[in-house]
Amino acid sequence: MEFPENVESREFGYIPFGGGMVRHLSFRNSGEASAEIFKQSPSSVYCSNARYEYPARPIEEKGWLGAELIFDIDATDIPTPCKRGHDIWYCEKCHASGKLPRPPKCPKCEGTTVEFHGICGVCLGAAKDHALRVMAFLEDDFGVSRSAIRLYFSGNRGYHLHVFDSRFDLLDQLGRGEVADYVRGDSLPPTQTIASILRRRPAGAPAEGEGWTRHVTAYVAERWPGYDGTLRKLVSEAIGSQRALVDSSVTTDVHRVFRLAGTLHGDTGLCKMRVQPDSSFDPLKDPVVLSPKPASISVDFYPRFKLGGKEFGPFRSQTVELPTYATIQILTRGLGEVA
Ligand SMILES: [Zn+2]
Numbered sequence: 001m002e003f004p005e006n007v008e009s010r011e012f013g014y015i016p017f018g019g020g021m022v023r024h025l026s027f028r029n030s031g032e033a034s035a036e037i038f039k040q041s042p043s044s045v046y047c048s049n050a051r052y053e054y055p056a057r058p059i060e061e062k063g064w065l066g067a068e069l070i071f072d073i074d075a076t077d078i079p080t081p082c083k084r085g086h087d088i089w090y091c092e093k094c095h096a097s098g099k100l101p102r103p104p105k106c107p108k109c110e111g112t113t114v115e116f117h118g119i120c121g122v123c124l125g126a127a128k129d130h131a132l133r134v135m136a137f138l139e140d141d142f143g144v145s146r147s148a149i150r151l152y153f154s155g156n157r158g159y160h161l162h163v164f165d166s167r168f169d170l171l172d173q174l175g176r177g178e179v180a181d182y183v184r185g186d187s188l189p190p191t192q193t194i195a196s197i198l199r200r201r202p203a204g205a206p207a208e209g210e211g212w213t214r215h216v217t218a219y220v221a222e223r224w225p226g227y228d229g230t231l232r233k234l235v236s237e238a239i240g241s242q243r244a245l246v247d248s249s250v251t252t253d254v255h256r257v258f259r260l261a262g263t264l265h266g267d268t269g270l271c272k273m274r275v276q277p278d279s280s281f282d283p284l285k286d287p288v289v290l291s292p293k294p295a296s297i298s299v300d301f302y303p304r305f306k307l308g309g310k311e312f313g314p315f316r317s318q319t320v321e322l323p324t325y326a327t328i329q330i331l332t333r334g335l336g337e338v339a
Pocket residue numbers: 091092093094095096106107108109110111
């Protein structure tokens with residue numbers, strides 16, 4: 001487990017197997033925290049990015065002392081073409097399945113249909129790419145040193161970035177929202193407006209300005225001569241290829257608890273782990289820490305998936321033997337039972 005600095009000022013929480021979240025816990029040091037976590041052996045362990053005077057009290061009495069800036073990048077929020085293949089619907093009754101949009105009733109048996117959102121290496125690669133974009137904004141536009149940024153695989157569908165730069169610690173919700181809007185490119189004027197400003201510049205003029213102005217003008221300066229399309233389209237490309245689709249609601253929440261690095265994600269059995277930005281980390285292989293020992297499960301329905309360097313499925317109303325690590329997501333989605 002990887003504990004943050006100032007353990008004594010953090011709020012901890014956990015979810016026991018088969019239970020609800022227990023929050024507002026505090027420990028004097030990482031040793032005491034580890035001992036309690038091992039004793040409880042919960043399904044999930046969380047720790048606040050905020051520091052409090054009294055971390056164990058209810059929110060309004062905690063005495064907020066500041067919080068690290070955090071970004072959450074979830075593959076679900078990033079449009080990738082492969083989603084058309086692995087985001088599907090299935091019938092709870094007869095386990096028929098098909099492409100989205102989900103029909104209100106199963107065309108075969110009139111049973112209830114449910115959406116299934118899959119995940120793949122392409123989606124997770126896109127999420128990492130967006131995390132690296134956030135890092136670039138932080139370094140280039142906010143002057144954050146690379147050593148102050150920690151990148152984590154979340155253990156499920158994306159990445160977390162923790163920024164250990166005290167300049168951000170006291171930012172309120174509004175200020176954090178502005179930073180999130182900035183990296184998302186949400187505070188930019190419409191592409192039409194930007195294009196009409198750029199149109200007044202001499203063709204091939206070099207990059208200028210700061211921040212987004214520089215990012216857009218640099219992109220345009222490099223590609224505009226001989227570009228096959230409108231200036232507006234190029235501007236939209238410049239923004240689309242550099243914006244980072246972070247989940248703003250996570251960045252702005254200053255009382256949130258986050259999964260502790262080095263612990264397992266309760267829904268996937270994958271480890272939340274620190275990732276070196278330039279490493280060839282494989283999120284469908286490296287965070288697999290559970291046993292490869294075969295386990296027998298009866299699966300109602302599960303599409304093809306990759307994990308631990310192997311490919312499994314698709315399964316429909318059958319009993320199969322899978323490595324233990326590959327059974328967790330099927331069981332936690334309620335789509336199978338231990339046979
Ligand atoms: Zn059906």
